[in-house]
Amino acid sequence: MVLLLLLAVLPLTAEARKSVLLVFDEDKEFPGLAVVNGSLREAFRSELGADVEFYSESMNLSQFPETGYDGVFYDHLRRKYAGTALDLIVAVMGPSLDFLLRHGEALFPGIPIVFCGADLSDLEGKTLRANVTGALVKRTFAPTLDIALQLQPDIRSVFVVGGTSSFDRQMQSIARRDFKPFESRVVITYLTTLPMDDLLKAVSSLPPNSAVLYLTLFTDGGGLAFVPHEALSLITAAANAPVYVSLDQYVGRGAVGGHVYSLDAHGRHAAEVGLRILDGEAPETISVVEPADHRNMFDWRELRRWGLDERRLPAGSIVSFRTPSAWDVYKWYVAGGATLLVVQSTLIIRLLASRAQRRRAQSSLAERLRFETLLSEVSAEFLTLPASAVDDRIERMLQRVVETLDFDRVALAERQDGTNTMHVTHSWTRAGVAPVPMVFEDEALPWLGKRLAQGDPVRVSRLDELPEEAATDRRSLAARGIRSLAAVPLLVGGAVVGALGFSRLRGERPWPDELMARLQLLADVFANVQARRRADGAVRDSEERRRRAEEEAQRQRDELAHALRVSTLGELTASFAHEINQPLSAIMTNAQAARRLLAIEQAKPRDIEDALIDITGDANRASQTIRRLRALFRKEHAEHAAIDINALIEDVLGLLRNDIQGKNIVVRFTRGQALPTVLGDPVQLRQVVLNLIVNAGEAIALAASGPREIRIDTSQPEVGRVAIAVRDTGVGVKEPEVEQIFERFVSTKPQGLGMGLAISR
16 A cells, blocks of 8 residues: 555656745845846746745845844744755855855755855855755956056046945955956055945046946945946946946946946856756766856947047947947848848748758657667666566567667577577567567678677668678578668677667668667666676576575475464454554544534633643554564564563563453563563564463463462573563363474464474574
8 A cells, every 4th residue: 555655646746846945135125136046046947847846035134234134034934944945056146145055954954055146255265064055157257457557548546336235245255356467557445334425525536547337236325225237327427437346247337348247148157057966966076167158248328429430349249229320220121021031032042941950859868868768778777686576577678679769670689609690589569560570590690690799789760771791691681571681690698699679660760870889778777787787697506405404494494384374363353453553542632622622712822732642652652563463473584683571561561451451360570670681573472472472371261270370580591592481371281282282283272383393492
């Protein structure tokens, strides 16, 4: 039943939607974070479609800088996601990563974490757990200043604008490091602590030959929170000098541009890492990446506004927002009539070619996936398969090969020693196709046999491709209706032991190198199977006679012992049923009581807790009974282990308690003190004690009157020995029968088998 339930659950698990939590340091609607958010979601959905569900959390650190906010946010996540099963967490920006490094294991134990938006400085002094990886931002401001000096060779002063938040200060630290080499060429001033009004006044009255480099501004010197993009718009509107930036989202807000970082590309890189984890890769096997997502991007309108020569831009620069000239506007009207037909034709041809190429790629990918699945299935089938089941499973796997790779016939053949003749041991043929001949003689296929004997694979797309020396082979194949064929040798220890052959009778087919390489992989698997069959056969032949008698004797002893245990336990079925039903009834009664208490508004929590405690106790009691029964029902041998004899007797008495009480028998158990443990089979020792106590109870039941008592004593008569004595007040054993009671099939009970004491001895 458990196995069926597991099999029923597995498909549902495989198709379950993936749950991804996105954690942002600020409001995810901030323009930069919105770009990362969009690229992450788009990348995940492009691969997973509708099979992904997103959760989002924004820390809003610039609005809540208080010290205790970390604990508040922690408690919020703990309560909100207590019942949510997450597959992946994406930490966007360094503060989000810091929070998850502090609290991730407590909040989301073992859940993989992928970070983005953090640079190397964010990781300094931190240790990433095995479940943490991601994509680093390579923040650099020096190239942007270098471009500014190319566009404005007469620059004398550079003003660096930023804010006062922790992230703003982090960016300023990187900028100070990057700008160090430029301090001998220009005067660099940092405007990073001014309130916004004072900052706008400062940038509006900069000296001639100046330039502004904008970093980020989440909080101004007066403590007011800003969206960095909106702050940039205010600064560029007020500045009397060109403003340069290092983020692509800032281009188009009044800045000239610069060597900018693409947030969209960065988000996609992080999503690629996350998809690899969702696809089954372990986070610890995926290295942290630092993709180079920079490009030189500029606003044509700002270049014109400040009179900057576009020819000074670095090669390959992207110039956006260009206002088209009259030629740019009307040139397609002039030339369009002449080129429209050509463009349309070219487009159609390209679309058709792209469609065909895409279909070929999809077909190739699907075929590769089918083969890899097939190879994995075949390898897994034979990995732990017992030798006795190999033949049947080979037939099944050959069928899978035919169905998956669209062959008509496939045959596994063994080479006869000293010849090129192949004897078919296993084959599979598609319905409606003639079966494979059992023997391919050397005389019928000399060319093919020679090639395979040399260890060379053979492929024949069409019979007329065969060389002249293969004329006999061509006639033999044609006579068998084979129109296309491939055969791969089976190599074991460098020697050819057989071949795996594939054929088509319905038509011809090509055998490209990629397909032949795949078939060779299949052949290697079957070669290993053949080698294993040979080795197993040799071992079985050499050991069979020696082991047969021992195994048969042991099997009979085990079967008899198990039958006796089952028989004994079967006689006690009613007792065991009562032993289990009693706690189950109590559980039901307490559960109903708890439900009634929950329905009462003034119900006392202590009453509900008492009911739940009773349910737990009764469940443990039923569990103990089932555990004891399972231990005795086990058929296989248990490993020898150190056994506490007193505890083992207590265990058996607990199992028989209801039966003993039903017979009004009193058990007096005197436990030996400080007894050593005994090395033995716990199942067999339980059976011995069970037999003795059950026999004692049955003997007492036959007594007409008198005390009804069983006494059990454990002791250590000498070093290295432990004794168990079982006495009862039953009818006893007659003197002539005392010497015979340990012999097989001797019993004083009318329905007894006479094997209990014999097996015990």
